[in-house]
Amino acid sequence: MACLIWTEPAIRDLEEIADYVALENADAARRLIQRMFDTAGRLEKFPLSGKRPKELLDGRYREIIVSPCRIFYRREKETVYVLHVMRSERVLRMESLFKD
Numbered sequence: 001m002a003c004l005i006w007t008e009p010a011i012r013d014l015e016e017i018a019d020y021v022a023l024e025n026a027d028a029a030r031r032l033i034q035r036m037f038d039t040a041g042r043l044e045k046f047p048l049s050g051k052r053p054k055e056l057l058d059g060r061y062r063e064i065i066v067s068p069c070r071i072f073y074r075r076e077k078e079t080v081y082v083l084h085v086m087r088s089e090r091v092l093r094m095e096s097l098f099k100d
């Protein structure tokens with residue numbers, strides 16, 4: 001079983017998405033964030049279950065979809081690092097995966 005680690009940038013991404021959704025519906029924001037944590041939690045047992053993002057040629061990055069969001073992660077040995085979360089309609093910028 002892999003160890004799942006949410007990076008600080010990914011947590012900040014979640015907070016920004018939750019804040020935006022909560023402007024219209026706080027309950028929907030809570031449900032979305034819970035679904036993201038639940039879905040990402042499956043990576044502990046199935047770290048390769050995500051697909052390779054079409055924008056990234058480097059095979060070490062993967063993504064899972066929790067509509068309307070994309071969760072990007074990388075597996076290193078027995079650890080899965082969640083690196084970035086974004087709304088699906090946005091364009092992925094490479095620097096988003098390498099934030100501090």
